[in-house]
Amino acid sequence: MPDAVVIGAGPNGLVAANLLADAGWSVTVLEEQDEPGGAVRHDNGVDPDFTTDLFSSFYPLAAASPVLAGLHLEREGLRWSHAPRVLAHPLSDGRCAVLGRDxxxxxxxxxxxxxxxxxxxxxxxxxxxxxxxxxxxxLFTPFPPVRAGARLAARLRAGGGLRLARSLVLPVRRLGEEEFRGEGGRLLLAGNALHADLAPEAAGSGGFGWLMSMLGQTYGFPVPVGGSGALTSALTQRLHRRGGVLRCGQRVSEVVVRQGRAVAVRTAGGETVPARRAVLADVSVPALYGTLVGSAHLPAQVLADLRRFQWDFATFKVDWALDGPVPWQADAASAAGTVHLADGVDELTRFAAQIAMRQVPDRPFALFGQMTTADATRSPEGTEAAWAYTHVPHRIAGDAGDAGLAGTWDAREQELMADRVERQVERFAPGFRSLIRARRILAPPTLQSLNANLYGGAINGGTTALHQQLVFRPIPGTGRPETPVANLFLASAGAHPGGGVHGAPGANAARAALRKHLPSGLTRAQRLLTRRNRKGERDTGFGG
Structure with a gap:
C-alpha cells in the first residue's frame, strides 16, 4: 500500500510525487495516457526529422519557479535553450516591437x-x-501567502503602493495608454496578456501582461533542449531514482471515500489502489468534483459553485515542418522564439470580442513558435519546426469569417480553420505557405483526447480572470489545495496559482499532505526544514 496515490502524471503531478518521495513517502502515480507529461510532451508526428511540442513549448514560469529549481533537474540531464530574442510583435506595415533578452x-x-x-x-x-x-x-506558495504577502505589502507601502496596485488591476489597454506614447510597448503588454484568456479591456489584464513581459525580460522564454518532453523525462527519472512508481495507461474512474476520507482510487479496469495517507489529484476541477468524487461526499455549496466554474478559451493549434526560415516582413521577428500575430491592439480587442460573442474569429490572434530558432536540435539545419495556436469559443454561435464554421471540428472544418491561421501568418510573412513541407492540426476535441485536463483545449485549468483567481480559485473561499474530503488534495492548474508550467499547484498539494501527517516528535531542524518547504524556498526537496 503506497503512502500516496497521485492521479495524473502532468508536471504538477510529477512535482508532487517527487516532493512526497523526498519526504520518504512511498508514491504511486497513475496516468491515463500511454506516456507521462500531460501538456508537456513532444513527438515526431509532423515529420520524422522534426521535433514538435504537442502542447506547451516556452517556459518563463519554469525558469522563475523556485519549486523546479529546488528539484535540481539539471542533474537528470535537463538543459535549457533560448532564442536570440524572447518575443516579437510585428505589424503589417513592417514595424516590429521586440522583447529582447537584454x-x-x-x-x-x-x-x-x-x-x-x-x-x-x-x-x-x-x-x-x-x-x-x-x-x-x-505567486508560488499557497494562498494566502502570509509572509511573502506581508513583505510585498511593506514594499508597496514604501513605493506608492495604492497607485501601483491600481496599475496592476487596470485593463492592459489602459495600462499601455498610460505608460507608452507609441504602440510598441502597448503591443508587448497586450499580447502577453492574451497568453491567458484576458481581453485588452479585462480588469487585471494589465497586471498579467506586465508579469509575463517582465518574466520574459528577466528569464527569457526558454525551451528544453530536444523537446518539451525532456522536462517530463527529468521529472520521471528523478521520481524513479527516489523509489516512486509511475503506471501509464491507467485511467482513474473514482476516488474511494470512506467516513469522509479518501482511502483509495479505483481505475477504469476495476483495480482498487489504496492510499495510506493521501490522494493527490492532478486533474481538472470539474473532473474531480463532478466525476471522481461522488456528490454524496461533497457539500451542497461546492456543487453549486461548480456550476459557475468557468473554463478559459478553447484552443486550436497547427504544427508545421517548414523547408526554410519564416520570411517575416519585419526582420526583427526572425530571431524571436515567440511571435505574436495581430495588427495592433485594436485587432486584439476585435479578436477577443468575437470570442465573447461566441464567433470563430476571422482574423485569429496567433501565438507563433519558432522552435528551431529557440533550439537548433528541433529540425535539420536551414529548416524550421514551427507551430501556432489561437483561441475559439467553447460553444460556437457563428463564424465571423465566410467559411460557415460551426464548431463541429470535423475534417472539413479543421482544414478550413488551419487555412485561416496560415492566412494570418501570411499577412506578416508573405510566402510562408510555400515553405510548408507538412502540417498537423490539433483541434479542440483532439487536444482534449490527448489530455483530458485540456477541456476543449483550455490550457490554463480555468479562466485567469480575477473572479476565478486567488481566494476564488477554483471556487469561492478556497485558494488552497485542501478539499472538502479529508486526505484528498487538488494538485492541478485548477488550484492557485493556476496555469503555466511551474509546479506550484503540485508542490502546494504535496506540502499540504505532508503537513497534515507531520509527526509530533520531529526535531527542531526537521521542523525548520519543513517550514522552509512550506514557504517555497529554493531547496524544496526534503533531503533531496
Whole structure:
C-alpha cells in the first residue's frame, strides 16, 4: 500500500510525487495516457526529422519557479535553450516591437515607436526588480501567502503602493495608454496578456501582461533542449531514482471515500489502489468534483459553485515542418522564439470580442513558435519546426469569417480553420505557405483526447480572470489545495496559482499532505526544514 496515490502524471503531478518521495513517502502515480507529461510532451508526428511540442513549448514560469529549481533537474540531464530574442510583435506595415533578452534591446525597439518609450519600459522593469523576490514567493506558495504577502505589502507601502496596485488591476489597454506614447510597448503588454484568456479591456489584464513581459525580460522564454518532453523525462527519472512508481495507461474512474476520507482510487479496469495517507489529484476541477468524487461526499455549496466554474478559451493549434526560415516582413521577428500575430491592439480587442460573442474569429490572434530558432536540435539545419495556436469559443454561435464554421471540428472544418491561421501568418510573412513541407492540426476535441485536463483545449485549468483567481480559485473561499474530503488534495492548474508550467499547484498539494501527517516528535531542524518547504524556498526537496 503506497503512502500516496497521485492521479495524473502532468508536471504538477510529477512535482508532487517527487516532493512526497523526498519526504520518504512511498508514491504511486497513475496516468491515463500511454506516456507521462500531460501538456508537456513532444513527438515526431509532423515529420520524422522534426521535433514538435504537442502542447506547451516556452517556459518563463519554469525558469522563475523556485519549486523546479529546488528539484535540481539539471542533474537528470535537463538543459535549457533560448532564442536570440524572447518575443516579437510585428505589424503589417513592417514595424516590429521586440522583447529582447537584454533590457537595452527592448528599450531601443520601443523607442522606434515613440521617443521615451524605452525609458518607460525601464521604469516598469525597475518596479519589477523591486517587487520580484516577494512577488514570486507569493505567486508560488499557497494562498494566502502570509509572509511573502506581508513583505510585498511593506514594499508597496514604501513605493506608492495604492497607485501601483491600481496599475496592476487596470485593463492592459489602459495600462499601455498610460505608460507608452507609441504602440510598441502597448503591443508587448497586450499580447502577453492574451497568453491567458484576458481581453485588452479585462480588469487585471494589465497586471498579467506586465508579469509575463517582465518574466520574459528577466528569464527569457526558454525551451528544453530536444523537446518539451525532456522536462517530463527529468521529472520521471528523478521520481524513479527516489523509489516512486509511475503506471501509464491507467485511467482513474473514482476516488474511494470512506467516513469522509479518501482511502483509495479505483481505475477504469476495476483495480482498487489504496492510499495510506493521501490522494493527490492532478486533474481538472470539474473532473474531480463532478466525476471522481461522488456528490454524496461533497457539500451542497461546492456543487453549486461548480456550476459557475468557468473554463478559459478553447484552443486550436497547427504544427508545421517548414523547408526554410519564416520570411517575416519585419526582420526583427526572425530571431524571436515567440511571435505574436495581430495588427495592433485594436485587432486584439476585435479578436477577443468575437470570442465573447461566441464567433470563430476571422482574423485569429496567433501565438507563433519558432522552435528551431529557440533550439537548433528541433529540425535539420536551414529548416524550421514551427507551430501556432489561437483561441475559439467553447460553444460556437457563428463564424465571423465566410467559411460557415460551426464548431463541429470535423475534417472539413479543421482544414478550413488551419487555412485561416496560415492566412494570418501570411499577412506578416508573405510566402510562408510555400515553405510548408507538412502540417498537423490539433483541434479542440483532439487536444482534449490527448489530455483530458485540456477541456476543449483550455490550457490554463480555468479562466485567469480575477473572479476565478486567488481566494476564488477554483471556487469561492478556497485558494488552497485542501478539499472538502479529508486526505484528498487538488494538485492541478485548477488550484492557485493556476496555469503555466511551474509546479506550484503540485508542490502546494504535496506540502499540504505532508503537513497534515507531520509527526509530533520531529526535531527542531526537521521542523525548520519543513517550514522552509512550506514557504517555497529554493531547496524544496526534503533531503533531496
Amino acid at each position: 533590457l537595452d534591446d527592448t528599450a531601443a525597439s520601443l523607442d522606434t515607436f515613440a521617443d521615451g518609450d524605452g525609458a518607460a519600459w525601464r521604469e516598469l522593469h525597475d518596479v519589477w526588480e523591486r517587487l520580484r523576490p516577494d512577488l514570486l514567493d507569493a
